[in-house]
Amino acid sequence: MTDAPVNDNRLAVLDHSRSRAKSGKPGAERGRISVRDVDIVFDTVSGPHVAVQSANLTVRPGEFVCLLGPSGCGKSTLMNSIAGFVPPTRGDVTIDGEAVTEPGPDRGMVFQQHSLFPWKTVKENVAFGPLMAGAGQNEANGVARTFLSLVGLAAFENAYPNTLSGGMQQRVGIARALANYPSVLLMDEPFGALDAQTRIMMQENLLDIWREFRNTVVFVTHDIDEAVFLSDRIVVMSASPGRIIADIDVKLPRPREQALLTSPDFMTLKRQCLDLIRKETLNAFQQQNKAG
Amino acid sequence: MDSKSNVAMQTAEPLEEADNGSTNAATEEQASAPAVSATDNRADNDSRPPARVWLKTTGVRYLVRIMALVVAVVLWELASTNGFHFYINFDNIPAPSVVGVALVAELTGQEFYLHILHSLERVAIAYVMAVVIGVILGVAMGRSRWAEDIILPYIELLRPIPAVAWIPLAILMLPTEQSSIIFITFLGALFPVILNTVHGVEQTNSVLVRAARSLGASRTAILWHVVLPGAMPSIVAGLAIGMGVAWFSLLAGEIISGQYGIGYYTWNSYTLIQYPQIIIGMLTIGGLGTLCTLLVRKGCNPLLKWQAKGGRS
Numbered sequence: 001m002t003d004a005p006v007n008d009n010r011l012a013v014l015d016h017s018r019s020r021a022k023s024g025k026p027g028a029e030r031g032r033i034s035v036r037d038v039d040i041v042f043d044t045v046s047g048p049h050v051a052v053q054s055a056n057l058t059v060r061p062g063e064f065v066c067l068l069g070p071s072g073c074g075k076s077t078l079m080n081s082i083a084g085f086v087p088p089t090r091g092d093v094t095i096d097g098e099a100v101t102e103p104g105p106d107r108g109m110v111f112q113q114h115s116l117f118p119w120k121t122v123k124e125n126v127a128f129g130p131l132m133a134g135a136g137q138n139e140a141n142g143v144a145r146t147f148l149s150l151v152g153l154a155a156f157e158n159a160y161p162n163t164l165s166g167g168m169q170q171r172v173g174i175a176r177a178l179a180n181y182p183s184v185l186l187m188d189e190p191f192g193a194l195d196a197q198t199r200i201m202m203q204e205n206l207l208d209i210w211r212e213f214r215n216t217v218v219f220v221t222h223d224i225d226e227a228v229f230l231s232d233r234i235v236v237m238s239a240s241p242g243r244i245i246a247d248i249d250v251k252l253p254r255p256r257e258q259a260l261l262t263s264p265d266f267m268t269l270k271r272q273c274l275d276l277i278r279k280e281t282l283n284a285f286q287q288q289n290k291a292g
Numbered sequence: 293m294d295s296k297s298n299v300a301m302q303t304a305e306p307l308e309e310a311d312n313g314s315t316n317a318a319t320e321e322q323a324s325a326p327a328v329s330a331t332d333n334r335a336d337n338d339s340r341p342p343a344r345v346w347l348k349t350t351g352v353r354y355l356v357r358i359m360a361l362v363v364a365v366v367l368w369e370l371a372s373t374n375g376f377h378f379y380i381n382f383d384n385i386p387a388p389s390v391v392g393v394a395l396v397a398e399l400t401g402q403e404f405y406l407h408i409l410h411s412l413e414r415v416a417i418a419y420v421m422a423v424v425i426g427v428i429l430g431v432a433m434g435r436s437r438w439a440e441d442i443i444l445p446y447i448e449l450l451r452p453i454p455a456v457a458w459i460p461l462a463i464l465m466l467p468t469e470q471s472s473i474i475f476i477t478f479l480g481a482l483f484p485v486i487l488n489t490v491h492g493v494e495q496t497n498s499v500l501v502r503a504a505r506s507l508g509a510s511r512t513a514i515l516w517h518v519v520l521p522g523a524m525p526s527i528v529a530g531l532a533i534g535m536g537v538a539w540f541s542l543l544a545g546e547i548i549s550g551q552y553g554i555g556y557y558t559w560n561s562y563t564l565i566q567y568p569q570i571i572i573g574m575l576t577i578g579g580l581g582t583l584c585t586l587l588v589r590k591g592c593n594p595l596l597k598w599q600a601k602g603g604r605s
Contacts (some may be wrong), residue, residue, distance in 0.1 A: 085502060105508035111555045119521040119598040128517065168301045180507060273373040 029061035029105075030183035030217030033082060038091035039076050051077040051243035057090070057244060059233060061183075063213045066227035068273060070281050074187055074242020075220045076127050082218060083107055083186050095184060105129055108177030110187040115173055116161040122148065122172050123157035129180040130279060145177040167198040175208065178213065185210075187219045191226065200258055203229055207256060213291055224273045228266055229256060236276050239284035246276050328413070335602065352522045386568045394568035395524035408576065410552035411542060415584065419538050422481035423531060430489025430527075436525070440490070451483045455544035463548060473545035473553070478540025481534035487531025492523025514560045528592040 013181040040052040051074040059065050076226040078085040081093055084103040093100045096106065103109075108129075116125050120170060126144035127137075135143065148154045161169055170190055191199045205228060210217060221227050227234045228250060236246040253266055260266050365388050370376075372387035398404040432439040457477050462472035471569075496519050504514050520527075546555025558573030 024343075082505060085505075103505040105506070107506065109506040112505060113497055114497075115499050117503075117521070119524070128509075129507040130506070132510075132513060140402060147596070162598070176507070215480065232332065 011139045016066050030257060031061040032058040032096050033184060033216060033218065034094045035082065036220040038081065038088040038093060040086060041089040045271065053241040055244055057216060060217055061216055064210060064217045064229040064230060064232045065158045065179060067218065067237060068218045068224065069222065069237035070233050070239050070277060071222055072283060073237045073239040075237050077242065079186055079218055079220050081190060083109055101145050105133060105180040106182050107184045107186055108180055108182035110173045110190045112175050113166060113193040116169055118161050118218050121158050121160055123152060125161065125172055129176060135182060143179050147179045151175045167194050167202055170194065172203060184216045184218065187217065188219055204257065211255060223279065224270055225261060228269045228273065229261065234273060236273065238280045240287065248272060343433055383562045384567060384570065391571050395572050396586035399571060402593060407552050407554045407557040411554040413476050414553065415517050415538050415542055417479050418477035419535060422485055422534055426482050426485030427489050427527065430486045431493055434490045445484060447486060455480050459544065459548060467549050472548055476603025477538050477542045482539035484533040484537055485530045488526045492526025493519055495526065496522050524595050528596060531592060532585050532588050535585045536580035536581055539577055539584065543577060
């Protein structure tokens with residue numbers, strides 16, 4: 001079994017990606033994320049709620065960063081402000097030096113689940129971004145097919161999303177986000193709803209794709225194994241108010257495979273994260289007890 | 293053969309069973325489903341059971357439905373021929389056999405078809421207007437709080453008024469009988485279309501809107517590609533209900549008419565004491581209403597083909 005055809009597709013995709021890359025400075029890499037002194041405060045019935053406090057984060061172009069933290073710690077909110085859905089109350093978010101004011105196709109989003117358009121076929125879902133960018137129907141379909149073969153779903157282009165399994169739907173979601181050739185890929189617990197076996201396969205699959213694209217990825221998760229396995233860096237957040245409490249470099253060799261999950265280096269990193277998360281979860285419990 | 297090196301992993305992941313109802317909750321129920329090869333394209337497979345199974349299940353159910361109607365006709369025949377009179381009086385009610393003879397006479401003449409044609413024309417004009425205006429107003433109300441606050445009071449106030457009550461005003465306000473009848477029919481169909489459209493548009497899934505925005509969609513594109521398709525099941529339900537209401541509003545409107553229309557035919561038969569014709573008129577309205585509603589549903593099916601198969605529809 002060879003994977004030559006798949007590789008050919010990837011090369012075609014990459015060439016296209018390079019030709020479409022637009023950057024202010026010639027030769028500069030795209031996808032540098034800068035989050036400076038960001039507070040995000042929501043008005044609620046019971047007064048202001050600080051979801052994110054004094055967040056500072058720089059993600060280098062081509063870096064794979066996981067935002068890790070207990071649920072409700074504001075990691076999704078922080079990512080949504082990078083996506084342009086949630087404006088920061090204070091501070092600023094920039095991509096390649098440009099302030100983020102609204103969502104845009106330079107930042108591809110992959111959501112937790114059920115985010116495909118159920119009335120569009122798999123191909124139409126993936127072709128949607130290119131169509132919105134002004135591509136003709138034929139060109140958009142061509143791009144869609146390329147990316148569907150990249151995630152191994154070329155045979156399902158005419159299927160409707162609700163006939164696919166959750167894992168397959170998420171692969172379509174990834175293809176759809178990538179079809180815009182984004183410089184940044186934002187993923188909000190994309191594998192959280194999948195069973196353990198499918199999740200591991202999806203993680204390997206994602207790394208394979210990313211190895212070819214090398215775009216910046218911000219990946220939100222509460223799963224420590226997932227964070228260590230995938231990322232170059234783990235940014236750990238504390239629970240309410242959401243603050244960045246640790247920034248851990250993950251210097252595990254790539255390409256990574258399932259065997260890594262039991263290696264000593266992996267275990268060391270995992271323990272480090274576990275300790276941090278455990279402390280934060282305990283804090284959160286205590287706060288809740290005080291409040292209640 | 294290193295399967296890990298192959299990005300395409302379509303054989304590794306079992307497909308979900310198709311019978312997950314009309315919701316698209318595609319959870320990872322993988323217990324019983326075997327691995328399916330990539331060439332097995334599920335979307336193109338028809339999940340309908342073979343003909344023999346169809347006969348045993350759906351066929352039997354239709355047989356039961358027809359029998360249910362037949363039983364009613366037989367009871368009616370017996371009640372009429374025997375002059376059943378116990379609180380409900382069947383003395384003056386023509387038996388189905390009598391109605392049948394009258395119906396054959398009508399079907400061989402020309403008048404009857406003219407009545408039907410006139411009614412169909414009125415319903416068609418009124419219905420198309422109701423659908424166009426209703427969907428536009430409904431989308432506006434669902435998308436804009438201003439539009440909803442301005443339009444909703446009118447709807448709440450006018451909706452409970454029965455079609456018959458509009459007859460005097462319709463005659464006073466509109467230039468011709470035809471326009472009065474069409475106006476009354478239009479009003480009947482309009483409200484279900486508006487309200488169902490509003491309901492559908494307000495149910496728009498915010499995750500899908502966010503997905504579309506992050507893919508670079510404009511407001512217009514979101515309306516076209518996300519809001520309207522998402523509201524479509526509700527809109528189609530409104531269109532079907534609206535068609536039914538149009539037919540029974542038509543009857544009220546055609547009381548005005550001096551010449552043609554199946555509602556006029558029914559009403560006129562009453563004044564002329566032609567009892568079999570009353571029943572023919574009633575059943576014709578019922579039949580045409582059902583038929584048109586069915587046509588609306590069938591006609592809208594292509595818009596909803598993305599919904600899960602196997603659910604009750």
